[in-house]
Amino acid sequence: MTSHERQVSSHVAAVRACRLCPDVMPPPVVVGVPRARIYLVGQAPGTNEREQQRNFCGGSGRTLFRWFASIGVEEQTFRERVYMAAVLRCFPGKNDGRDGDRRPAPAEIERCRQHMDQELDLLKPELVLLVGKLAIDLFLPRTKLVDVVGRTFPFEHNGHGCMGLPLPHPSGLSRWTQKDPGKSLLGEALSLLKKHPTWQSVFGHPIPPQ
């Protein structure tokens, strides 16, 4: 095991052991992919993710991986090469009296952010996929989905330059991608992703001539 792999593995163990938030349902979901050049930030695990200890393994995941398959990358390959993280690493619990899961509290998001910051320092990814409004808000606060999906955003983390690419959340509860402008903007975002040099290099597709 290289020293980088050891560092990622000890980070993963530390996140798994985290119990800082009293109102969430641990254990945290974290799967380490050392040397990943692409990093994905989702919202928070649901019941399936908590049980199976894998990000996006329920209904939202089926939609998300269908999007990626439409640009040539299958789920297993994606999971092996992309570090999948989330704004909150623990299942927040169900939404009282309404559909869906509880929206994480600002204090929980702030507390959990340390795990993402450490991962960005460890991995120094080139491309960061921001899936859903909560993840987008961490990097592009006070923006609307319609203004950011279909575009890329350069940003810096502790002196390391990355490219952020926002995507809508694939939850079945969201209708945003089912009609325009969301439907077209999702298509534009996936087309940008397919052409991104890091995506092409990580997934072995040829880089088209400029």
Ligand code: SF4
């Ligand atoms: S949500 Fe994040 S900070 Fe809170 S207990 Fe889970 S892993 Fe720790």
